[in-house]
Every structure is written in structure tokens, then in C-alpha cells.
Amino acid sequence: MFQLSNEFFREIDSSEIIQARAELFERGYTKIENFVSPHLLEAVQSEILRIHRETPLSALSGFASWTSSGGSFNSVHGLDKYSDFFFDLIRLPRLMNLADQLTQSRTVPFLSEYFDKPERASEPTPEHQDAAFYKEHFEDELALAFWISLNGARKQDGAIEYSETAVEPFNYLPHGVLEDHPNFGRTLLERHPDFACQEANAGDVLIHHSFTVHRSAAKTSDSSRRALALNYRTSPRGI
Ligand SMILES: O=C(O)CCC(=O)C(=O)O
Numbered sequence: 505m506f507q508l509s510n511e512f513f514r515e516i517d518s519s520e521i522i523q524a525r526a527e528l529f530e531r532g533y534t535k536i537e538n539f540v541s542p543h544l545l546e547a548v549q550s551e552i553l554r555i556h557r558e559t560p561l562s563a564l565s566g567f568a569s570w571t572s573s574g575g576s577f578n579s580v581h582g583l584d585k586y587s588d589f590f591f592d593l594i595r596l597p598r599l600m601n602l603a604d605q606l607t608q609s610r611t612v613p614f615l616s617e618y619f620d621k622p623e624r625a626s627e628p629t630p631e632h633q634d635a636a637f638y639k640e641h642f643e644d645e646l647a648l649a650f651w652i653s654l655n656g657a658r659k660q661d662g663a664i665e666y667s668e669t670a671v672e673p674f675n676y677l678p679h680g681v682l683e684d685h686p687n688f689g690r691t692l693l694e695r696h697p698d699f700a701c702q703e704a705n706a707g708d709v710l711i712h713h714s715f716t717v718h719r720s721a722a723k724t725s726d727s728s729r730r731a732l733a734l735n736y737r738t739s740p741r742g743i
Contacts, residue, residue: 510598512544521605528606532670532716540707545654548732551589552618583616590616594734603648603736606711615735621662622728628662630691631719636679637690638714646673647714647737653704654730662723664710665699671715692717
């Protein structure tokens with residue numbers, strides 16, 4: 505059985521934390537390169553396959569797939585419901601400490617997600633703030649998403665794109681509902697014109713807060729684009 509441990513994540517020293525925190529709050533996101541070991545990336549893929557063998561992903565309650573003439577996009581929310589591995593992974597002290605240090609607060613893990621753009625021309629992710637999805641559950645806490653690339657994401661693979669107009673934490677922008685889009689059924693009412701693509705290698709983590717405007721482009725390459733997102737929010741009690 506695979507033993508999870510902090511050692512699968514690169515230790516981040518204090519100068520890297522200071523820089524990551526400054527970027528996160530100045531421009532809304534930061535990237536930590538080579539954060540996750542290849543061994544853990546393989547274990548994540550195997551665990552996804554194990555879940556899928558036991559219960560096809562499409563039968564899980566957190567599964568959503570959006571298919572249109574442009575292609576499809578699959579996501580699974582709440583992986584820890586189906587897997588002790590994912591339950592334990594999001595709670596590893598090294599990850600939780602990183603979330604604490606970046607927010608300078610105590611944090612709690614609350615959502616683990618798998619995103620797969622499986623085929624050529626997979627759908628783009630509409631531009632949004634994650635807060636649009638959290639609003640009904642909590643409004644007064646900041647959340648962070650750790651978006652871990654499992655197999656690399658170039659622009660043509662549908663890499664994450666961030667708005668270059670930084671939005672302050674707790675500045676919620678109005679979103680409209682996309683009825684026919686089960687994965688990301690909310691999008692900004694006012695479009696942001698200025699997005700910068702953040703390519704990632706397998707094992708890099710992109711971290712953004714819940715008010716950062718982001719999206720991902722349609723995919724035009726042949727390989728699938730796979731990512732794991734681990735989400736933390738500050739604890740109401742702080743420190
Ligand atoms: O993987 C994607 O395309 C979207 C991910 C996303 O929006 C998020 O993790 O907040």
C-alpha cells in the first residue's frame with residue numbers, strides 16, 4: 505500500500521514563502537515549481553484509475569462532464585469521499601502548513617477535485633472567481649486553490665490563464681449562471697480582456713485565492729490535460 509508522506513512535497517524555505525505570498529496577494533496567484541515528486545504524481549493517477557475501476561467516475565456524485573460540439577471536460581469534486589488516499593493527501597501537514605503560511609491564518613482543507621480535459625478540442629473553463637462557487641457556503645473566509653499539474657499543461661493543452669487585473673481578496677465580482685455547464689456553471693458578467701497563460705510542468709503547483717479571476721483555454725493538442733486541485737480556506741477562529 506502506498507504510504508503518503510510530507511516528503512513527496514518539496515520543502516519551501518522562508519524566502520520562497522515570502523515571495524510566493526507577495527505574488528499571491530499582489531497579482532492573485534503564484535507558481536511553485538517542482539513541488540510534487542513524480543512518484544506521488546503516479547500514485548495520484550493510479551488512485552484515480554482505482555476509483556474509476558470500482559465505480560466509473562461518471563457514476564460518482566461529484567462527477568460532472570460538459571460536452572458540446574467543442575469537446576468535453578470532466579471534473580470530480582469531493583474525491584476524499586471515495587478515497588482514503590485523497591482524504592489523507594489534502595490533510596498532509598506540509599500542505600496545510602503552506603496554506604497557513606500563505607494566508608497567515610489557520611486553514612482547513614475542504615475540497616479536493618480532479619480535472620481532466622480528455623481530448624483534442626476539450627472545452628475552455630469560463631472565467632470566474634472560485635468565490636462564486638463558495639458564496640453560498642462561506643463568504644467571510646479566504647480560500648486558496650492548489651492546482652497541481654499531473655502531466656504538464658502548455659497553452660495548447662488548455663493551461664490555466666489568470667487575469668492581469670488583480671482583484672483584491674473579498675472583492676466579489678458579479679457572476680451569471682451558465683445553465684448548460686455543469687462543471688463551471690458561473691462566469692463573470694463583465695469580461696476581463698487581459699489574461700496571461702501560466703504553463704506548468706508536471707509537479708508544479710499554481711496557487712490562487714478565491715477572488716482571483718481565472719479561466720482555462722480550449723485545448724487544441726492531442727494529449728489529455730490532467731490536474732488535481734486541493735482547496736483550503738481560512739478557519740473562522742484564525743490563530
Ligand atoms: O482546470 C481548470 O480548467 C479549471 C480549474 C479551476 O478553475 C480551479 O481550480 O479553480
